[in-house]
Amino acid sequence: MQRGEKKIYMQEVVTRDGFQNEREFVGTDKKIELINKLSQCGYSKIEVTSFTSPKAIPMLRDAEQVMKSITRHPDIEYTVLVPNLRGAERALLCDVDEANLVMSTSESHNQTNLRMTREESFRGLSEVIKEIQPTRTAVNVSLSTAFGCPMEGDVTLKTLLSWVERFAEHGVRGITLCDTTGMAYPTQVSEVVTEFKDRFGDLQLTVHLHNTRGMALTNALAAIQAGADRFDSALGGLGGCPYAPGATGNVSTEDLVHMLELMGYRTGIDLEQVLDAAAQLPALVHHDVPSQVLKAGRRLDLHDAPSSIKECLGN
């Protein structure tokens, strides 16, 4: 395995994709404070919130207020999730840098999650794209279940790429391939990313991984080796999956950055500041978070000999 050289672009999703799965409302001020802190950490993009119905996701009912109150760093793009025309109008009024649209590549998952068929989603999102395109706001489409659907199983590469193609024809700037429930595995990621880059080299590709089955870091490396250089990740590894209760969520920002930097990749992220922000999460969400580096520290954070250790013969 060669030492990494290239720049990897990190996109933080904790305040949208992470918080969205939390039960207890995180205060608007706390959200703003966290995003402002994250804005000092070297990300290339931050997904701030979602302009969805406040009834559907009460956690993000303060979308306008958050989006308008944060201090935007000139080197960072601020993106928001936009489900429909109404959401697009709200997002544009906040002058977001990017609108992140979402649909599933699996029929069952789209119907379960979005309550419509994929074709209905595509028609709706096409309207949204037309609304946004005359503005300065860029359009990204997140394709869920790109590496498998928890109800249908594998989504074929042909199906996946046909949806990419349809959005590419609409002139979107970027596509995110989402491993919604952590079904991706390294050789598959490698095949999908290679094919994507071959056919859609001009699109901005983001890989969105979940650590549901422990493979997120491995999949990230497979994606990088196949040409990807841009990842969504969530502080603390927040974000869950209703299909796998107790399983971990999004790939943890700090775990991913920690590994990539050790390997020589340049993420631009200030890991110490990220860990500092992550350490505040348990108090915000009232539970432990899955991140490993947050618990164990960086590999060279050295320790004194434990005072109480017995002869343990551990290896």
Added chain:
Amino acid sequence: MQRGEKKIYMQEVVTRDGFQNEREFVGTDKKIELINKLSQCGYSKIEVTSFTSPKAIPMLRDAEQVMKSITRHPDIEYTVLVPNLRGAERALLCDVDEANLVMSTSESHNQTNLRMTREESFRGLSEVIKEIQPTRTAVNVSLSTAFGCPMEGDVTLKTLLSWVERFAEHGVRGITLCDTTGMAYPTQVSEVVTEFKDRFGDLQLTVHLHNTRGMALTNALAAIQAGADRFDSALGGLGGCPYAPGATGNVSTEDLVHMLELMGYRTGIDLEQVLDAAAQLPALVHHDVPSQVLKAGRRLDLHDAPSSIKECLGN
């Protein structure tokens, strides 16, 4: 990333390295029952117990009874940890297939864990090797902190390989490179394994990974790509690290096998039976275990649409 082809040898360490870290005694009958079940799962080796002082590790005070009572499968080697001459004598009386000796490549860690200098350890283990060599029992040496020491930091490749060389000169069959506190990262693993295989190609190499910082699966792939084909792993990911409270332990057998089999590697492991055994662990150790696949299921264990799911717009 190429599809894997080769055979990967799996060595289960849960009843020794896993249980050793548990507070509450696991009954002798339960241990025997678990090992007998694991013996039906396709492992190439099972580390049964440790012939250490019952006072030092009360959990494994039933070493003789367990070793003599299990039903040994003809295709599996049964290994035990042996700390000293007394342990070697006890192990030989039980006719073990392999004795697993252990010392640290870091001076501080050896002194903290084994209460002697590395040179003292080496002299003691040399005596043990001489005692065992005339018998049918093979000798393996586990080198702790091979990828870093939590107190000293990096262990140089030169230091590591000098210890390998000294044991190789003593004619041991195998060496295990242990990432005792999860400090290994993929490019480092790649470099270490490549160098090891170049210089000591005749030794049986085992890679023993911990998932303390989330990189165990990635490190396993890096090791395989560099020529390794043999791994220790623990059912449920049991086994901890006193230097990182709350952090996860050994790489989980089921998570590693799940990934490798998806990639085309042949582990010979019956994953369904392994998951069945892992599911019994929480009742044995009275707490949740870190394994991810145990919680989330295999990637193609499909689900019905959750009845209570809201429009969640998850990606």
